[in-house]
Amino acid sequence: MRKRPFLLAAAALIGVIALAKHLHFDSRLAQQLAELRNPNLAAIKLGRYHATQQHIAMPLQGGAEASGLAWHAPSGTLLTIAGKPSTLAQITPQGKVLRQITLHNITDPEGIEVLPDGRIALLEERSATLVIFSLPKNNSADLAQALRFQLSASAPELLQPTNKGPEGIAWDNSQQRFIIAKEKPTALYALPFNLNNNQFGALTRLRTGHLFVRDISGLSYHEGTEHWLVLSHNSSLLLELDQAFNPVSFMSFAPLMNGMRAGIRQAEGVAITAQGDIFVVGEPNLFYAFTPHRQQP
Numbered sequence: 001m002r003k004r005p006f007l008l009a010a011a012a013l014i015g016v017i018a019l020a021k022h023l024h025f026d027s028r029l030a031q032q033l034a035e036l037r038n039p040n041l042a043a044i045k046l047g048r049y050h051a052t053q054q055h056i057a058m059p060l061q062g063g064a065e066a067s068g069l070a071w072h073a074p075s076g077t078l079l080t081i082a083g084k085p086s087t088l089a090q091i092t093p094q095g096k097v098l099r100q101i102t103l104h105n106i107t108d109p110e111g112i113e114v115l116p117d118g119r120i121a122l123l124e125e126r127s128a129t130l131v132i133f134s135l136p137k138n139n140s141a142d143l144a145q146a147l148r149f150q151l152s153a154s155a156p157e158l159l160q161p162t163n164k165g166p167e168g169i170a171w172d173n174s175q176q177r178f179i180i181a182k183e184k185p186t187a188l189y190a191l192p193f194n195l196n197n198n199q200f201g202a203l204t205r206l207r208t209g210h211l212f213v214r215d216i217s218g219l220s221y222h223e224g225t226e227h228w229l230v231l232s233h234n235s236s237l238l239l240e241l242d243q244a245f246n247p248v249s250f251m252s253f254a255p256l257m258n259g260m261r262a263g264i265r266q267a268e269g270v271a272i273t274a275q276g277d278i279f280v281v282g283e284p285n286l287f288y289a290f291t292p293h294r295q296q297p
Contacts, residue, residue, distance in 0.1 A: 041242065041248040041249075042227075042240055042242075042248040042249035043222075043225035043227050043240070043242075043248075044222060044225060044227055044229070044240045044249065044272070044276065045240070045249050045292070046238055046239075046240050046249040046250055046251035047249055047250070047251065048292045048293055049251055049258055049278060049290040049291065049292050049293070050258050050259030050290065050291070050292075050293045051258060051259040051260050051261075051288060051289070051290055052259075052289050052290065052291050053094065053095060053287065053288060053289035054260065054261055054262075054288055055261075055262070055286050055287075055288070056094070056095035056286065056287035056288070057095075057285065057286060057287075058080070058089070058091060058095055058097050058281070058285045058286070058287050059097060059285065060082050060087055060089055060097065060100065060285055061085070061087055061100050061102070062084070062085045062087070063084070064082035064083060064084055064085055064086075064087040064285075065082050065083060065084065065268075065283055065284065065285060066080045066081070066082045066089070066268060066269060066281040066282075066283070066285050067080075067081060067082060067083060067109070067110050067111075067217075067268045067269060067281075067283075068080060068081040068109070068110055068111045068112040068122075068123075068168075068169075068218065068268065068269040068281075069112065069218065069220075069268075069269030069270055069271040069279060069280070069281045070112045070113050070114045070120075070220075070269075070271050071114065071220075071271040071272065071273050071279070072090070072114050073114070073273075073274070074118065075090070076093070077090050077091060077092055077093070077098065078090070078091050078092075078093065078271055078279055079091075079112055079114065079120070080112070080269060080281050081109045081110070081111070081112040081122060081269075082109070082285075083107075083108055083109055083110075085102060085103075086102070086103040086104075086106050086107065086109050087100055087101065087102060087103065088100070088101040088103055088112075088120070088141075089101070091287070093277070093279065093289065094289075095287030095289070099139065100139060101136055101138075101139050101140065101141055102139065102140045102141070103141055103143055104140070104141065104142045104143065104144070105142055105143045105144040106122065106124055106131060106143045106146075107124065107126065107127075108124055108125045108126040108127075108163075109122050109123065109124060109125075109131075110122075110123045110124070110125045110166065110167050110168075111123040111166065111167055111168045111169035111180075111181070111218070111219065111269075112169065112269070113169045113170055113171050113178070114171075115132070115171055115195065116171070116173055116195065117195055118134065118135065119132055119133065119134050119135070120132070120133055120134070120135055121169055121171070121178065122169075123166045123167065123168075123169050123180070125163065125165045125166055125167060125183075126162070126163060126165065127150075127152070128150070128151040128152035128155075128158040128159050128165045128166055129148055129149065129150055129151060129152075130148065130149040130151055130166075130169070130178070130180070130191070131143055131146050131147070131148050132146060132147040132148075132149075132198075133146040133147070147198055149191070149200050151166055151180065151189070151191070151203060152165075154202065154203040155189060155203055155205065157182075157187075158182055161184070164182070164183045164184040164185075164215075165182060165183060166180050166181070166182055166183075167181055167182065167183035167215075167216055167217055167218070167219075168180070168181035168216055168217065168218045168219030168230070168231065169181070169219060170219045170220050170221040170228065171221060172190075172221055172226075173223060174223070174226060175192075176192060176193065176194065176195070177190050177191060177192045177193060177201070178190070178191040178193055179191075179206070179219065179221070179228070180203075180219075181216040181218075181219045181230065182216065183215050183216055183217065184214070184215045184216075186211055186213060186214075186215060186216050187205060187206075188205070188206040188208055188245060189203055189204065189205050189206060190203070190204050190206055191203045191204075206245055207245070208241070208245040208246070209241070209244070209245060209246030209247055210247065211230065211239065211241075211247065212235075212239075212247065213230065213232035213234070213235040213237055213239060214232060214234040214235050215232050215233065215234040215235070216230055216231065216232060217231050217232060217233040217234075217266075217267060217268050217269070218230075218231030218267065218268060218269045218270040218280075219231065219270070220270045220271050220272050221272075222272045222274075222276070223274065224274055224276075226243050227240055227241060227242055227243065227248070228240070228241040228242075228245065229241075229270050229272055229278070231267050231268075231269070231270040231280070232267070233264075233266045233267045233268060233282070236252060236253040236254055236263060236264060236267065237250055237251070237252055237253065238250060238251045238253070238267075238270065238278075238280075251290070253267060253280075258290070259290075259293075264280065264282045264286070264288060265282055265283065265284075265286075266282050266283040267280050267281075267282045268281055268282055268283055269281040276291075276292065277289065277290070277291055278290040278291075
């Protein structure tokens with residue numbers, strides 16, 4: 001009988017360890033120690049960021065749900081993509097909705113990116129398709145004739161499991177390529193693209209470091225540092241990756257972390273400006289902004 005409390009304690013300890021590994025708490029601790037040992041690995045340094053805007057409601061038409069975010073430098077605003085109905089919305093850095101554009105002949109839009117020539121790139125998740133078009137002047141756009149690239153032709157695994165396909169997209173201007181993120185199982189792909197003649201190169205899967213997230217829900221690229229932001233709603237985490245796609249810093253969206261009051265329920269899109277301001281959208285259509293609270297060498 002005396003063994004029973006010991007067995008219960010051992011089972012509880014094993015359960016705690018298993019949960020910690022499932023939530024990647026061990027990887028987070030290892031990453032924090034690595035940052036302390038070599039703080040110059042990170043360029044964006046997500047640990048120094050804090051929330052400046054939280055839980056700002058973004059009412060979108062027809063109950064559409066925001067699922068991607070991109071910075072539109074020419075206008076100093078953000079673009080978010082939403083589905084059911086498919087909608088492209090322009091919002092201010094304070095989360096105010098300025099304009100909503102109904103998109104036709106596209107279903108299940110997810111990631112969004114703004115290209116250097118002003119065009120918009122979207123991911124259609126269920127069909128694993130990249131769609132490129134010009135920002136319309138009116139509030140309705142038919143994408144039936146838009147430029148398309150079938151990602152699953154080279155990477156059929158993007159179609160499985162259902163609704164866990166391409167979720168994040170970012171443009172790497174230095175190498176003239178898209179980086180595309182698969183939601184689950186997590187993976188990153190590179191797709192070269194010639195802006196001048198609209199020619200696509202070969203889609204290839206990238207080798208990455210240990211991305212200690214359970215899914216990828218968004219992706220963004222910071223041209224000044226050539227580093228990447230990887231968003232995970234299941235892990236409630238934002239990762240900074242270096243040029244070789246290795247994690248170098250992270251920020252938690254858990255309550256009371258990084259200035260968060262109640263955390264982010266389901267983070268779906270991320271964007272970063274040239275100055276380093278970070279924006280996140282999460283379901284149900286909530287807007288967040290983060291800025292660094294101090295300068296680090």
